[in-house]
Amino acid sequence: MIPKSLIKLIDEAIVPALVLIIVKMAAILIVSYFLKLDFEVNINGFTQFLPRLSFLSVHDYLLAENYSNLAMYTAAALGTLYIIIKAHFLHQSHVSPKVQQKLASLNFENIISSSFHLYHQAFIWLIFLWLTTAFLITSTLIKVTYTPITIIALIITINFTWIFATDVQKEIEINKYN
Amino acid sequence: MKKYLVKIVTNTLAVFLLLVLIAAPIYFAKNFAQVAGIKSQSNYLLVSQIDKFPGMTLSQSGQNYTINFTKQATSQAYLAIFIINNPTNNAKTYTIVTNNAKNTLFFGEDLNNLQNKINIPAQSSAPISLLSQSPQNSQSVTFQIQAD
Numbered sequence: 047m048i049p050k051s052l053i054k055l056i057d058e059a060i061v062p063a064l065v066l067i068i069v070k071m072a073a074i075l076i077v078s079y080f081l082k083l084d085f086e087v088n089i090n091g092f093t094q095f096l097p098r099l100s101f102l103s104v105h106d107y108l109l110a111e112n113y114s115n116l117a118m119y120t121a122a123a124l125g126t127l128y129i130i131i132k133a134h135f136l137h138q139s140h141v142s143p144k145v146q147q148k149l150a151s152l153n154f155e156n157i158i159s160s161s162f163h164l165y166h167q168a169f170i171w172l173i174f175l176w177l178t179t180a181f182l183i184t185s186t187l188i189k190v191t192y193t194p195i196t197i198i199a200l201i202i203t204i205n206f207t208w209i210f211a212t213d214v215q216k217e218i219e220i221n222k223y224n
Numbered sequence: 225m226k227k228y229l230v231k232i233v234t235n236t237l238a239v240f241l242l243l244v245l246i247a248a249p250i251y252f253a254k255n256f257a258q259v260a261g262i263k264s265q266s267n268y269l270l271v272s273q274i275d276k277f278p279g280m281t282l283s284q285s286g287q288n289y290t291i292n293f294t295k296q297a298t299s300q301a302y303l304a305i306f307i308i309n310n311p312t313n314n315a316k317t318y319t320i321v322t323n324n325a326k327n328t329l330f331f332g333e334d335l336n337n338l339q340n341k342i343n344i345p346a347q348s349s350a351p352i353s354l355l356s357q358s359p360q361n362s363q364s365v366t367f368q369i370q371a372d
Contacts, residue, residue, distance in 0.1 A: 047235075053238070056242050059242060059246060062249075071256060100259070118253055170246075
């Protein structure tokens with residue numbers, strides 16, 4: 047009844063969404079602990095049931111926000127990088143015989159993924175990567191996130207998208223000649 | 225027909241669920257931390273001049289201000305017992321609310337123009353005066369100031 051692709055996208059979106067939320071939360075708490083930043087926890091801080099941290103000074107807030115935004119972006123970038131590496135080297139349609147043989151000898155053949163699986167994963171991770179980049183850009187425009195972080199993030203995001211696009215192009219060419 | 229309706233509803237819900245999953249981390253990132261102590265600016269500042277008037281006292285309970293005073297004549301005016309200041313960056317209209325008909329609090333110092341409402345430009349002030357016409361000497365008046 048529901049298209050297989052849509053179910054797959056929902057399935058693939060759960061883990062990255064949780065990872066980004068947990069990384070953001072953990073990064074703020076870890077940074078606050080190590081840099082000794084003062085904050086209060088407001089129960090029912092937003093949407094009536096989620097807690098919110100209130101930093102007692104703008105300086106502390108900016109430090110925590112910058113480090114946690116950087117951590118959140120790094121998590122999104124690492125997730126995307128993992129999928130890109132899989133798409134280039136462990137893609138069922140064009141995995142090299144040498145790698146396949148090696149993986150078979152180690153009994154790791156199941157890490158080779160199909161295009162259906164990889165492209166749904168990549169689609170979700172790239173959406174999260176671009177959304178996080180957009181969030182950083184907005185945050186920089188309102189003078190919260192430091193500009194160098196956003197510039198580096200934008201460069202990485204554009205390059206990851208371009209690298210993934212080369213894999214899609216390769217896949218199209220393989221399908222054209224088959 | 226029913227089958228198509230169920231299909232449309234389930235697909236819409238599935239897309240909605242996907243959008244929620246995608247938007248959740250950004251929404252969370254935006255709202256999880258904030259700077260404490262950001263509170264709304266006060267709508268007015270009330271500067272008391274009451275210590276210039278012998279026998280007059282002021283008390284405050286929440287938004288209610290109470291003035292106690294003893295008169296020397298049946299009808300007596302006390303000019304500029306308060307100065308109200310508009311500390312905001314916009315012009316505001318202030319209204320004095322009191323339930324005492326014999327003791328009138330008004331903006332300005334003109335006894336011929338007892339206005340209980342005034343528009344004060346940004347960062348400006350206006351005096352508040354009192355006219356008491358009660359026959360008793362000992363008086364008490366409670367009032368509030370409302371800002372629009």
